[in-house]
Amino acid sequence: MDTNALINKEILLGFWKIHILHHAAEGPVVGQWMLQELQHHGYNVSPGTLYPLLKRLEKHGWLRSEVDSERGPKAPRRYYLTAAGHEVLDLVERQLGELQRELQTQVRKFPPK
Amino acid sequence: MDTNALINKEILLGFWKIHILHHAAEGPVVGQWMLQELQHHGYNVSPGTLYPLLKRLEKHGWLRSEVDSERGPKAPRRYYLTAAGHEVLDLVERQLGELQRELQTQVRKFPPK
DNA sequence: AAAAGCGATTACGTTTTGCGTAATGGATAC
């Protein structure tokens, strides 16, 4: 497993999720489209990761989805951000800012002995 | 499982890891201390999560560790950031900046049909 | 009209992570 894949898995995975929530806030998000979008950002996610993820985020109540059930079992499913999802996104953004501030300081508040 | 725990698991977990790398860059990091530090930041990680994590980051070559082997099998293990770890941290910081920029724009470049 | 391609999701089996709790063990304090 190469370094890039490791970074993806360990850390950037969480970034995708933020990405997804953010996009879902702007308009409907479709799995297939998201797969491409993430690749444009240099990430590399496989369907086996993304689709269960979307379902889970919906189960958490952060996304809701709809589908033209007319169009067979493989019709595209559109995901939208819920109110709860919005709160999550806001909270995460705050935490993100805090993290960045933290990264800029060299001060260590609680040094180990 | 409450919402906060979900957010932790889904997204903030990656933030901790960045936190860890960052602290390891400033000086030695000890598991126990990190557990407290993370709690100060409102996170809630259990030993069963943290210690394997530290080991894994070491296995990835991002951290190295040392221990006063004199002091028994449970002596505190000090983790430091390696050169490779530094690169990872830099890369992640860039990605972090990109993410924040992305979050500020409402423009959707590749709209789904 | 049969075949090939495309957009999109589902299914599946394996490996890796995450989690909480309990066990361990040395050092210090009382």
Added chain:
DNA sequence: GTATCCATTACGCAAAACGTAATCGCTTTT
């Protein structure tokens, strides 16, 4: 000498991630 603290290890279960392959309906090609 035993109770407490610091710190790690052990363990067993549940969840998540991964890649690949299968599926399904629609559209284009020949």
